[in-house]
Amino acid sequence: MYQRDQLLALLEDARQRTLALVDTLGDDQLQVPWHPGVNPPLWEMGHSAFFYEVFVLSLLDGTPSYDPAMDDLWDSFHIDHRDRWNRDYFPGREKTREYMLTIYDRIARRIREQPLDDRARYLYRYAIYHQHMHIESMTWCRQTVGYPAPPGVVVDQEFSATRKQPLGDAEIPAGTWLIGMPGDSPDYAGDDFAFDGEKPRHTVELEAFRIARAPVSNGEFLAFVEDGGYRRPELWSFGGRKWLQTETDVALVHGEREPVMRAPTHPLYWRLHGGDWQERLFDQWRPLEPDAPVVHISYWEAEAWCNWAGRRLPTEAEWEVAALGNRPGEPFRRFPWGNEPPTPERADMDATSMAQQPVSALPAGESPFGCRQMVGTCWEWTSDQFLPYDGFKVDMYPFMSTLQFGDHKVTKGGGCATSSVLIRGTYRQAYLPQRNDVYTGFRTCAL
Template structure:
């Protein structure tokens, strides 16, 4: 098979899987469930579907081919920069399920035909992948929408609670030591190079060299058991563990929580992670539409940056900087072979990581040994987005890419998270991928690991 045909085959497979997963996430909901209660952290599922299809129109059909939109009168409604977040819940503005599915299928059929029948330049491959990856970001947000509003788990999720297991004898836990040195960070290329094999978003480029002092970083994510000790020690009520930003977050009363099936303003400061409760003499965690006993060895999930930071202060630890995180995950050195994942360059498989909305961060923090990094850190890809202490800024030499708002709107006031989560698509993630979240976010699949103090 020649290179051009291989590209087409790969793109068609990526497109088909993306289409299948999106359709399943929408059509597995009842009509009444598509009208989710308003929440500032999620979008209505039908709007997510229409918005993703619109992205293909703008960045493939309009930009590459000069084609007109399927329905120009609907463009402003699907464009996230032309409709306020709260207005996306106005059902009178948007078509219903049948019409939205028709639009979605029309766009995907046209995309498949374009990939199959038209020449695929490097630029075309890049833009097609860009649109597919954008859609996969919305697949992740459709998953956390279900968690936020208490809907059933996504199709294909295996939430059978794992049998209690002993910590493997060969697993030492604790910290690994990363030596001082010069390390390569990021992906190659810039906005004028249409990467096809090593696709990367603009904020991952250009690749550059950094010098770091040696540091010690935990081999595992912080577990529910570890975090519960902080909670039970009154960590949320002790201001000495919270920065000024954290104390402000604690006292804000305008957050939202799910109460008896409705989103209502949070009436008191949090005393534990968002989806925990103390019930019947034990900690429980809400997993989609069910409350289950908290799994002690599973990673703590759905915590804000402020909660992670306070835990570190309590534990006498710190969060890693994002360069430290990437070095611990990939260990790329100047002149050496570049690896995209902690385990090498083999694409993520279920043995490596918890991704694709499969196990939903319910497995122990010592699981997935095949995904270990060169230094022995575990689950650095998948499971949870890991908070770092770094603000989200561009690398030196940054150039805005095809989609001008991919990164620029988040620079400055967002924190960097790394590694992907249990809800992230495995085809999207790599060790250089940078996610940006406001430090107050705890509705997404966020967790953390810690570093020793200098």
Template sequence: MREETRERVDGLVEMLVDCRRRTLELVSDLSDEQMLGPQLRIVNPPLWEIGHLAWFQERWNLRRITDERFEPSKILPQADELYDSMEVAHDTRWDLPLLSRGENLLYMRRVLDETLRKIEAGGPTPQNAYFARLAAFHEDMHGEAFTYTRQTHALPAPPISGYDPSVLDDGPAGPLAGDAEVPGGEFVLGADRNLPFVFDNEKWGHPVEVAPFRISRAPVTNEEFAAFVEDGGYGDGELWSEAGRRWRDEAGDVFPVYWSRKPEGLYARSFDTTEALSPHAPVIHVNWYEAEAYCRWAGRRLPTEAEWEMAASGGDPAGRKRLYPWGDEPPGPRHANLDGRLLGPANVAAFPEGDSAFGCRQMIGNVWEWCADDFGPYPGFVPDPYADYSEPWFGDHKVLRGGSWATRGRMLRNTWRNFATPDRRDIFAGFRTCAL
């Protein structure tokens, strides 16, 4: 095998092995009871989810005949009946005759081993590479879901082997006030066709016209959001849209979901630990409605997708669109808070080496950032082979950009589009604002 081919094969193998190592870390300390957990609309039972990961990898890497036709599983005959997420109703996943933990782990190992053998034997063909990355990024996304499931259930922080708080040593801390001025103009929104892998909702880059705007250099902090809370923001109906008021009235909350009030001040729960609110960390676990209401209170607004992406990737002296805010170098530990290294958000002034050309900080990592837009297709949208990834969610979801502290850095770039319903606040989401 040629050296260049060997390097590409090794890269795919390393990625798939690392994905699985992280998945197993995220569930390694959970009891059998915790592997099921209470039935909630916003999470899956981890026992079902690990089987689903094996099913997805097997389906696309080992069973695919065409994008619409798949062989039956040669490893687990009942795989589709148990783990097909588009056919198995969410509320039934706790009651299915699921494999035991040990059986699931064996299924996962056999699928991964067969996938690696196929890549080794067939080389990094475009098809092998595409579906290997698809399975890896799918598993990475579920890894983040495992992490916020642990937060939802007040379980301990996950035992992530990459935990490394030393990345903050000698770095700036505290707030980061002020706006970056972005001149606007014609901008290409979306992904470049030369990238080795992008999801269908990023395709393809197309020109849009963006008016000049000012965007905050950093996300909204806990201290800033607490001022909205203390000013009665949750009780002021004028600050909330009609849909936001319906959500607020049903939720009945007066501050973000994991906050609490004690005589000495506001506190927040992170996993199974409750501590005083960290004033300069970004507010997290707020939904789109809460972000929208805060903006009205502050006399600001959420950025559009085009504004967010322009602030992250524009301004390069050579006129190129940057792949990441800091340039084209893949994310490193000094650029952004990613990969679970800190097991939570850092203060918004941290990671100055990750600034965009316009001076915006942490546009990758720390917290996902809500945008104003509904999630929808770009012009000429065509679904990728995994057709259920984007198209079913167009219209009733909102866009999130940038990634969180729990997101794997290998997935991200400035054009990456995440999406969630506007009521979701279990995810690791915050927001930054624009001047009116």
């Protein structure tokens, strides 16, 4: 069960990481170019502080708003996405920073001074984890617009595990398996914290299957590219062919950043330069590392690669079983390696290595079946639509999952920019199948 010092440490970490992502940008960089997949960093900062106000201070104490005139602007349901770039609507850096720090100080004081019951613990953690979701999106914002790497990222890395033979497939036996987290844990503020989309825990019956022990690498995906995979309609589903026809990029049009049509022939941040393939890491073009995992891949690209390779994407149940191997009546594990929290030796997370390590790396993070990097590195596409589990109940924040049900795909495992405090093997992230600006990749199953 989380105590005051642990909650204060979580809050302070979220504060410092958010400040670093804003303070290391110049004033001109704070007004990032418009893009459908990102928000301006100052809006992210103000929105996260607003969430603490609404879902902690107001719910627990009825505390009035810091500035009622600004509430609609920080509320993602009241401000159109394009309007978040309008400088006339929002305060500048200093006032937004002052707002955030004031709210964080109020939350910290409340944690120190007010009774710490289960409801309060849960709301604190919920708001802090929401903050970490925006820390992740502030990180991929820099990648999207080509800004320098955030603080903490190790850009020039050398790894000894390169050029290893493929790890092959893991054999998963048929059986009854546990999926998800408890729906009504007696200590729902303790170690069983989960968002509503992960609940309730239930059993599934699966036939035996084979799943790759590692994510698909750049080199494996490059073979598809060089075989004309993007130009072969027979490899693409109807949705994939439509995506190929309508995929957009952001470029200068009449002096302004606007989406323009393009026909993809390779992953989003790749280019063929002087006869050599390169990949952009934030503001640097670097030689494509064939043994690193392929990232920034849409569902449609992953699906087409599977069709080309004679493989398939796992269902989300298959993915979770391969990652955790939880069975009824046995000790439950939250991570592939057990219940200890992620560390750099086990998982590529917290915006440090940024998916630069080879797919054969991190053996300390293996699952019970020998699958590597199932937590961290990249959000992995599954074949399933994001739908509620039977017995689903809306959580304290009614839109955490409900807005994504039906038209989003399930990704699992977290990515290199995901905060390690946020993730566990049961976590379900929903992305639209066309998303390729986030740190998404995939692993496959044998047919």
